[in-house]
Every structure is written in structure tokens, then in C-alpha cells.
Amino acid sequence: MTRPTPSGLLRLPFADASPTQRAVQHPSATPAPAPLSAFAELGLDAALLRAVAEAGYETPSPIQARCIPPLLAGRDLLGLAQTGTGKTAAFALPIIQRLVRNPRQAPPKHCRVLILTPTRELAAQILESFRKYGRHTKLTSAVIFGGVGFQHQIDALKRGVDVLVATPGRLLDLKDRGALRLDGIEVFVLDEADRMLDMGFAPAVRKVVEFIPQKRHTLLFSATMPDTITRLADSLLTNPEKVAVTPVSSTAEKVEQHLCLVNQPDKKHLLLHILQEHPEGLVIIFMKMKHQCNKLADFLIANGHPANAIHGNKSQGARERALAEFKTGKARILVATDIAARGIDVKGVELVVNYELPDEPEAYVHRIGRTARAGASGKAIAFCAPDERANLRDIERTIKQPIPVVAEHPFKIGGKDANRQPTGEAKHPYEQPHKAGTPKVAFNFRQRRNRGR
Ligand code: AMP
Numbered sequence: 252m253t254r255p256t257p258s259g260l261l262r263l264p265f266a267d268a269s270p271t272q273r274a275v276q277h278p279s280a281t282p283a284p285a286p287l288s289a290f291a292e293l294g295l296d297a298a299l300l301r302a303v304a305e306a307g308y309e310t311p312s313p314i315q316a317r318c319i320p321p322l323l324a325g326r327d328l329l330g331l332a333q334t335g336t337g338k339t340a341a342f343a344l345p346i347i348q349r350l351v352r353n354p355r356q357a358p359p360k361h362c363r364v365l366i367l368t369p370t371r372e373l374a375a376q377i378l379e380s381f382r383k384y385g386r387h388t389k390l391t392s393a394v395i396f397g398g399v400g401f402q403h404q405i406d407a408l409k410r411g412v413d414v415l416v417a418t419p420g421r422l423l424d425l426k427d428r429g430a431l432r433l434d435g436i437e438v439f440v441l442d443e444a445d446r447m448l449d450m451g452f453a454p455a456v457r458k459v460v461e462f463i464p465q466k467r468h469t470l471l472f473s474a475t476m477p478d479t480i481t482r483l484a485d486s487l488l489t490n491p492e493k494v495a496v497t498p499v500s501s502t503a504e505k506v507e508q509h510l511c512l513v514n515q516p517d518k519k520h521l522l523l524h525i526l527q528e529h530p531e532g533l534v535i536i537f538m539k540m541k542h543q544c545n546k547l548a549d550f551l552i553a554n555g556h557p558a559n560a561i562h563g564n565k566s567q568g569a570r571e572r573a574l575a576e577f578k579t580g581k582a583r584i585l586v587a588t589d590i591a592a593r594g595i596d597v598k599g600v601e602l603v604v605n606y607e608l609p610d611e612p613e614a615y616v617h618r619i620g621r622t623a624r625a626g627a628s629g630k631a632i633a634f635c636a637p638d639e640r641a642n643l644r645d646i647e648r649t650i651k652q653p654i655p656v657v658a659e660h661p662f663k664i665g666g667k668d669a670n671r672q673p674t675g676e677a678k679h680p681y682e683q684p685h686k687a688g689t690p691k692v693a694f695n696f697r698q699r700r701n702r703g704r
Contacts, residue, residue: 290310290311293315302386308340312341314338318338318345319345322345328470329488329491331475331495331496343377343385346364357412359409360409363412363438365415365436367440367441367442367459368418368443369418371567375394375396377394392415395416419447423458434462434463437468438469444471445476445477469488471488471491475613506603506622506630507629508619508631508654509631512656512663513634513660514662517662518634521660521661523556524662531583532599533583534584534585535585535618536586537603538606548586558585560573560585562588563591574597592618600621600622600629603619603632605632608633608642612646615633616650618631633654
């Protein structure tokens, strides 16, 4: 059995790999009992232990060690955690066990467990997790989200399902159409609650809560805990167990970060240069605007780098295709907006490029968290144009560290920005002085437009 270290922290792969993954005391939580180490010791049944072993998990992550026992005991739970901590298994495993131990056929058009989540990608991933962990049980599950036809989802609900994962809007649509009833719900999970409210789902969440039974088992997970979430948690949860993993700002610690000071028009050339220096591995490029994602993906393709754009205006089919091509490496570059990329959990993302710095500093942390998943390490490169310096300052304040500047790169900025001292010892390939002359770029945006495309 794994023993607590003298510091009280467990020696777990997750904890060792990254400070981000360390379970910490929730600000208002009661002192934690000594965390358990192995899945078997958490009280999980054989069918789940088998599935977990087949998934390749050896040790529970801290959030799993802290959540599973109280959830098996039927406690409500308030989890301060983001994706990447293993939180899906932290709630899915005990939920599956409770369903299996209390077998009951869900009536037609009903579900026993409802998981509300803000995005389609996250919903699909949670369903996948439930299927993975529940593969040696007979539980049924379904997912519903917007942007696709209704009929398939209506059919899936007809006979009733044990576990339903849904985005709020489509859930209410299906309820209004009489395809789904919410009065038999035993367990209600609100996932990524902060993002849900940011995306304007508060009225939909309130409505869903109106329809589900008051006597239920409720779990709420959020990456941040602003007052709105505290109030929501107070209204939904009864005497919850409170579990937190270290705040969002420390995600940054396990990612190798670099900053390139560059003028806006040079960013695309710098990107090509960086891609040449990183010829393998999956790359996610973050932008703010949906249409800019399309333009940049076109530019990359025109320059011989297979890429896809993924954002809210893409059809569900296009998003799924883009993700599939990304996962298999057929198009190893994904150009994404923050919301579209939220919750994308793809192993092997080696590089995240912040092509534009986000306005919300926390988005930077979520972005770079797309690499360095499940204990792996990763690299993140941020481009900062002169008019983005305020965003940079906010980000560095949030992560409580300066991002090391790449001292030499082909598109290095002149003027006062050049005086910013490089920080850290980081040396990397494109710190070489650039060969004279303009870099060779097949097309730029203007040229492509002129060709009528
Ligand atoms: P999540 O935070 O639920 O999105 O999970 C992040 C990633 O960690 C997923 O790829 C999971 O498959 C993986 N994972 C979850 N629990 C464990 C574990 N105990 N050991 C190793 N990997 C895990």
C-alpha cells in the first residue's frame, strides 16, 4: 500500500508527476482522512477494478482517492477540479457501482443518472468514460447534445437509460418534445459548472433542477469557485463532501512554457517556422475568433501542414471528423477556439501554440493544460504582439511566474519590446540567429483571397 509521505502527501504517480494533481484541502472542508491508495482499497467492485486495470490505471489520482469513498457512501459532493485531474472516473466509478448494486430498469423515456456538461465534446468524452468503466456491467448509457438531428436521440431514450450525459439546451428541447422525463433521476452531476454559467446556461440549469426530484444524490464540479458557483452549490447540495485539487494557476508548473514577442503580421511565418522545428506530435493552436481559425487552417494546409479548424460554427460532423483526424495524426494540427477545445482530452499533444493571447488569463492555463495530460509533460509557446502586452501581464500574474522569452527567433520584435530580458535558462532550436532573407512561405492570406478562395 502507498503510504503518506512525511509531508502528508501521497506518493502517487499523479501527485509525483505534477503539483497540479495534488489533492489539497478545500478552503472550507473538514480535515481529510488519510487518502487511500489503490483502487481496490476504495471499496470498488470487481467489475470496476477490472475495467480500471484494463484502462491502464494503477493508482487512483488524488481526486479519485478523495471522492470515491464518500460518493460510494451516498454523500453529495462539491469538487473544485478541472479536466486532467481524473475527475471523470472520480464520479463515474462510484455512480456505476451504486447503480449496479441497486438494479432497477429505468422506465421508458427516463434516466437514473443525469450528467449535465457544457460542451458536446465533453459530453461525448464523459459517455466514452462511462462506457469504458462500465464495460463489465450491463448498464445502458446515452448522450444528447445540440447541433445534430433529434430522431436518433429520441430513439435512444425511448426505452429508458441508466446514464444520460447531456448539454442543457438539447436536454430541455427533448423534454419539451416529450421524449424525456426528468422525474426519476437518482443522481445529478453538474460538470464544469463555472464554464456552464460562463456560457449562459444558468437559466437552463435552473430549469433542469426544477424538474428533477428534490430527493437525489447531487455532485457539482467546477474548475473555479466564484460566488455564483458557491451560491449554486449551496442551493443544490446537502451537506456535501468538499474536495479540491490545487488551483488552476499551478497547471502551468508542469508545462514547459515559452514566449515569442512578435508583430501580429509575422505570427503566421513564425508559426510555420515552429512547425518545421516540431515536425512530429500533435499540435493545438489557439485563437480567439472562429473565422480566424478557418483562415489559419487554410494557410497551414497551403503550406503543407495538414490542419483542421474546430470551433462553435462547425457542424457536429465536421468537429468529429477534425477530432478523429487529429487523434489519429492524419491532420496533426488543430486550430481551435477556447470553447471548442474545452475538455478535449487527447493524449500525445506535444505542443500548444497560443497564437493570440486570451483575454481571460485563466483561459491560458486551460489552453496549455491540453498538453501535459495525465502526468505527461508538454510544451507551450505563446505569441505576444505589442498590443497584447496587457494580456501577457494578466497571465503572468495569474500563473505567478514570468513566461521565459525566446531571445532569438526569426521574427523577433525590435523597439522597446526587445529590451524585455529573457527569463529562465530555456534554450530551444529556434533560438538560432535566422539566416538572412525573408522566409519562404507558399501563400499568405491575401494571396489566397486574390486567388478567389
Ligand atoms: P479527466 O480529468 O477525467 O478528464 O481525466 C484525464 C485523463 O486521465 C484521462 O485521459 C483519463 O483516462 C486519465 N486517468 C484518469 N484516472 C487515471 C488514473 N487513475 N491513472 C492514470 N490515468 C488516469
